[in-house]
Amino acid sequence: MRIFISTGEVSGDLQGALLITALQRQVMTRGLQLEIVALGGDKMAAAGATILGDTSGIGSMGIIEALPYFIPTIQVQRRAIAYLKQNPPDLIVLIDYMTPNIGIGSYMHEHFPNVPVVYYIAPQEWVWSLSFERTKRIVSFTDKLLAIFPEEARYYQEKGARVHWVGHPLVDKxxxxxxxxxxxxxxxxxxxxxxxxxxxxxxxxxxxxxxxxxxxxxxxxxxxxxxxxxxxxxxxxxxxxxxxxxxxxxxxxxxxxxxxxxxxxxxxxxxxxxxxxxxxxxxxxxxxxxxxxxxxxxxxxxxxxxxxxxxxxxxxxxxxxxxxxxxxxxxxxxxxxxxxxxxxxxxxxxxxxxxxxxxxxxxxEYLGELGVCDRAAKEILEMKI
Structure with a gap:
């Protein structure tokens, strides 16, 4: 099974690494081989992913703060889309990293509608959304959304997403x-x-x-x-x-x-x-x-x-x-x-x-029970098995 994972910043690299380890555990029990290509960082590479672009240092919060990363973000998004165009995977997993992931998710929905897109740790629209347009776009290309907070699950479910609450991966860590x-x-x-x-x-x-x-x-x-x-x-x-x-x-x-x-x-x-x-x-x-x-x-x-x-x-x-x-x-x-x-x-x-x-x-009590990463991995693999 070939999976493409896209995430950015230090926290995304950590969450991606935890997920990759869980995915490998799950495919082993099914007798499958797993190939993961990713946008991420050193932790994901150590967990077994082939890193298409290192995004662990590309991240900002704010208007002025984001300017130095505008071109690197666009470049890494284009690199990912060019790769996916030539090498469509069996499955896409998006982790946070809103702007590039919305672009990647939208591209896959339009050009490869048969490749499932899973959003794991979706953008926190439930906290700070200024309009529902971005939420609608996320819901439109996401085949399954794995929520880490109960309120996040409720928000996206009300907006029409197919949602499963798995809990927060730090519980496992x-x-x-x-x-x-x-x-x-x-x-x-x-x-x-x-x-x-x-x-x-x-x-x-x-x-x-x-x-x-x-x-x-x-x-x-x-x-x-x-x-x-x-x-x-x-x-x-x-x-x-x-x-x-x-x-x-x-x-x-x-x-x-x-x-x-x-x-x-x-x-x-x-x-x-x-x-x-x-x-x-x-x-x-x-x-x-x-x-x-x-x-x-x-x-x-x-x-x-x-x-x-x-x-x-x-x-x-x-x-x-x-x-x-x-x-x-x-x-x-x-x-x-x-x-x-x-x-x-x-x-x-x-x-x-x-x-x-x-x-x-x-x-x-709001973060779920132990076994979060394995629950997430099972939900992801169910999209293709």
């Missing part, structure tokens, strides 16, 4: 996480140390808008808590130099890790993090966190005054239950002083920390 004790031993973290994760960037723009304010907050915390040590998992290797310079500039007691992200998440006492999928992973591991995000002032102004965008929450932890479980500091509120204050409250106020952990328990 964190099931294999080490214990806190094992993780701290592996990383050499002494019992008396306060370990804090700094999740500053998985997109280039975040190095500019988030890294300085998060590192300034870390410096503030270091002056208040001498026993603190910061752990910085690296999303992309090309970010290392910028992060190392930031550590030196702010004189932080910090360690960069590139291949022990899960150990760091299992070991730390707290996290200061950009908004994104990583918030869910931290929550599933019971790590209190403060969520930070900034866009360019121009993008923020357009969103508020012209597009009239109204997003209830930025972090998926809060979006899942539609109430604040973790504090969010966005745009003008994302100052080093505010981050420091929110962090100190969660680190030192036991009652506030306990309330956060109770919120995490509530959130878990």
């Amino acid at each position: 964190v099931a294999n996480a080490p214990t806190r004790e094992a993780a701290r031993t592996s990383l050499g973290i002494k019992p008396e140390k306060i370990a804090i994760a700094l999740l500053t960037a998985s997109r280039h723009q975040e190095l500019k808008y988030l890294l300085p304010v998060i590192f300034q907050a870390a410096q503030n915390l270091q002056s208040k808590l001498p026993e603190v040590h910061f752990w910085i998992p690296l999303s992309l290797e090309i970010f290392r130099d910028r992060i190392e310079k930031g550590i030196q500039h702010y004189a932080l007691q910090a360690t960069i890790v590139s291949d022990q992200k899960q150990e760091v998440f299992a070991a730390v006492d707290f996290a200061i993090t950009k908004s994104g999928t990583v918030n869910l992973e931290l929550a599933l591991l019971n790590v209190p966190q403060v969520v930070v995000y900034r866009l360019s002032p121009f993008t923020a102004w357009v969103g508020r005054n012209i597009l009239k965008g109204s997003i209830p929450f930025a972090s998926p932890v809060n979006l899942v239950v539609m109430r604040e479980i973790v504090p969010e500091l966005l745009q003008e509120q994302a100052t080093a002083e505010n981050i420091t204050q929110a962090a100190m409250e969660l680190l030192l106020n036991h009652e506030k920390k306990q309330k956060t952990l109770e919120g995490y328990q509530e959130m878990r």
Whole structure:
């Protein structure tokens, strides 16, 4: 069976890798051979995909922020369509990555209507859609939509999609996480140390808008808590130099890790993090966190005054239950002083920390049971078997 998978950014590469591993398990039980060609990154390649284009570093959020990636995005979309034209697969799987995937899905629907298109982790139209036109387009070319959130499933079902709720794949990923004790031993973290994760960037723009304010907050915390040590998992290797310079500039007691992200998440006492999928992973591991995000002032102004965008929450932890479980500091509120204050409250106020952990328990109920990736793989393979 030949499957083409299309995704982008760091989180898409992770989700694609988890899915590929599950697909391989499922085809093995059926006595089939599996060939996967993909738009993705190193994790998907390690899982067994042939990478047609590396899209893990092509991603942005915002208007000004997206401009540097306009041409690379169009180029990778055209490369994918040219490949598909010459090598139509048995099945297409789209993962998030809205703009290129809408183009690819529309092309396949028009030119190869007999090739099923599955959308797994669909664009979050249920959160921030400004019109139903894009939703209609997604529904028009999608033969099966695999939802990861219950509200996402309801939204797309109401709009006419054939939907199956499978749950969130991070439920499977964190099931294999080490214990806190094992993780701290592996990383050499002494019992008396306060370990804090700094999740500053998985997109280039975040190095500019988030890294300085998060590192300034870390410096503030270091002056208040001498026993603190910061752990910085690296999303992309090309970010290392910028992060190392930031550590030196702010004189932080910090360690960069590139291949022990899960150990760091299992070991730390707290996290200061950009908004994104990583918030869910931290929550599933019971790590209190403060969520930070900034866009360019121009993008923020357009969103508020012209597009009239109204997003209830930025972090998926809060979006899942539609109430604040973790504090969010966005745009003008994302100052080093505010981050420091929110962090100190969660680190030192036991009652506030306990309330956060109770919120995490509530959130878990919306993410499904273990076996998400295998359920998704079965639903995908059913389209052709």
